Amino acid sequence: MAKYVCTIILTLVALVLLSCGDDEQSVKVSLDKRREIAYRPQLPAITYAYLPQYSHTESFKRHQRLVEYLSEQTGLSIRQVFPDTFTDHVTMFGEGKIDISFSNPFIYVKLANRFGARAMARIIEEDGRAEFRGQIIARKDNAAITSVEDCRGKSWVAVDPSSAGGYLFALGHFVDHGIGLKDFREVVFSGGRQENVILGVYAGLHDFGSIREGSLKVVEDKIDINQIKVVASSRWYPGWVYAHSPKVPQEVVEKIRAAMLDLDYVHNPQHRALLDAARFVGFVPSDDRDFDPVRELRVKVGLDLE
Structure with a gap:
């Protein structure tokens, strides 16, 4: 066994020596000076x-x-x-x-x-x-949607099922007008982002959307928000x-x-x-x-x- 280990060591040494070219200098590595790297946990906050x-x-x-x-x-x-x-x-x-x-x-x-x-x-x-409220928005040039009633049978993009201004306030407003979820062609969600609702409506991917009031300002440097109209606003919450x-x-x-x-x-x-x-x-x-x-x-x- 000792002979076998010795053979392996000699082989490794030979490989190291052979790896140095004629013009290359071998580098001596000293382990006398070492620096310990300590793990620093995140402080409580x-x-x-x-x-x-x-x-x-x-x-x-x-x-x-x-x-x-x-x-x-x-x-x-x-x-x-x-x-x-x-x-x-x-x-x-x-x-x-x-x-x-x-x-x-x-x-x-x-x-x-x-x-x-x-x-x-x-x-x-x-x-x-x-307090704040939700808004129902559509493209300004979408003549098919000028009132809450016009949203029946249309495609609705909302922020998230748990979004207040971006979904639930609008849903409550629809219910107050006798319109339920079954009355829309589809209801899709934007992954929790107000911007995505506005951009989806602007691009014509959906007939109308619901956002919290004030969100249009977030995208005013990306699109012409004058092309978006507010169809209706919910009550204040x-x-x-x-x-x-x-x-x-x-x-x-x-x-x-x-x-x-x-x-x-x-x-x-x-x-x-x-x-x-x-x-x-x-x-x-x-x-x-x-x-x-x-x-x-x-x-x-x-x-x-x-």
Whole structure:
């Protein structure tokens, strides 16, 4: 056995020597000086997630300044995380991977029902309201759709089955007008992206679409949004909400909420800049009762929140 091992070693040495050409110098490697590379685990942080109604790039661009501000004001380490879909957002919250959720009111009610999420603040939209609504849109040159009734038998593209402004508010509006899901030729979803709904309508791939009010601004550098018309708007519903996991200590919740409520859009230019990036102008306190209208909508359209 020893002879066999010795033969292998000699063979390997010979191969190394033969691999050096006539003009090549062999390099002596010393293992006397070594540097240990230590594994550095990610430090614990409060995780913050924006429901992915836009691309991750857009989500980061809108919220990173706000995340940095909250970290500075509270002294907490807060890190933005990026679910790929609405379903991922819900799943990650349930798995404890999201501590602070910024979501539409329908997703909030799901999180509250399933995992004990609790509302901490609602945003004030750019129009000064703490509510928002959905819009039904079509191409301006589509003469076949000028009213809600004209949508019967047509192709509808919506954001996601759990999108509030991009689907559920519009569905509730249709139901109020005696129109149900069976009355459309098809209902397809855009993968959770408001942009995709607008582009699908603009390109003529679908007769009409549903988006949250304000989303047209997101694509104004890509298409001529004057070619899109608003056919109808839904009623107003409670706005987007920040909610926390029941695992987050109450003192941490209060620090974050206080920092949110301290933002001054009118008198502080730095605050205005970060809020402009996020596309809202401030916060109001909120609790679970604010979202009873969403629970009523769920009953109206026959959707399950579990």
